[in-house]
Amino acid sequence: MSAQTITVEAVRPDLWPRVQQVFGEKGDPAGCWCQWFKLTGARFRELTVDERSQSLRQRIGQDPAPGVLAWLDGEPAGWAAVEPFSRYPGLARSPITKRTADDPADPWAVTCFVVRADARRRGVAGALLAGAVDFAVQHGATVIEGYPVDTAVRPSLTAAERYHGTVSLFEDAGFRIVRRPSTIRAIMRLERAEGARRLEG
Template identity: 65%
Template sequence: MNDTKVRPVDETVWGDLETVFGTRGDAAGCWCQWFKLPRAQSDALTREQQRDRLHEQVTTGRPGVLAWVDGEPAGWAAVEPFSAYPNLARSPITRRRDDDPADPWAVTCFVVRMEFRRRGLARALLRGAVEHALSNDATVIEGYPVDPEVRPSLSAAERYHGTVSLFRDGGFELIRRPSATRAIMRRTV
């Protein structure tokens, strides 16, 4: 891949993050609020309200990393402590078990602009997400990817969690499979 840079988001790069999310498609309709709000509350928000919520999160914290390819905003990965995502605790896929670490950092989603797909950008984003978590004293990082080897027909939209091979290549190990196509993967430092 060409010159790729990945770093945590902050207010100074908000315009680039808006470019990555765009105005159409799944990312523009979610703004990484799906795991942060109960479904009814999330469904009641307009796209602008969801965007404004992410903007507030970027202003007050560092909820993810942004990637640029040759200076052009290209992709995003959301990564924060598990506790920042209340819906993860409610989901049968990601609900904590007694032997799970209480509050690992969680890489919940990836957004890559169409023209930058199939170039390895998700790998760079995952590396950046791990570095961001480690710089914030994370000792455990998790991902909740899909497995296209089990179901090759998974659409690009269904792959926003990342894939099992992406996380495996990033040093994560498979912890369990809560469903045929989903996995809990973990990296302990």
């Protein structure tokens, strides 16, 4: 089998059709369009699926972009959302991710992963996380956070339940656990200096 090639880049308005391919037409990604953390709970429920889709499309035109897109052998394969914490109202309202007194006020946050079913278990999620870290550092991030699930605690978690990413995925990227707000969830953090060393390596 020939070696596969995975590349990651910041999403752009002209890549919208590729984003649509990644999110698909069925399942949780196609219903949420990565808007759960971007809106209040009431506003999220008010919007139709098409309106959520258009909300993401409009945000892709912002600077910085709201995420990165992965390509596997030239085909769109995955998406990761990454922006400053302050751009995610849903993070502030969640008992899992709300700020504590010792937390940095506005880290960058990697909140969501979408990988096409036919591209799973091929390194796409790891490449997306690396690309998200690179993107955040390039835009001045001093701290980057993730809020993954721990599949070592609960191996039965479905692919849909792993959309935050997994603890092992973030550990492999150099993130450390700073606390556990629940049995299966962790707050993980990468300092910019650590990220810079990782990029250089």
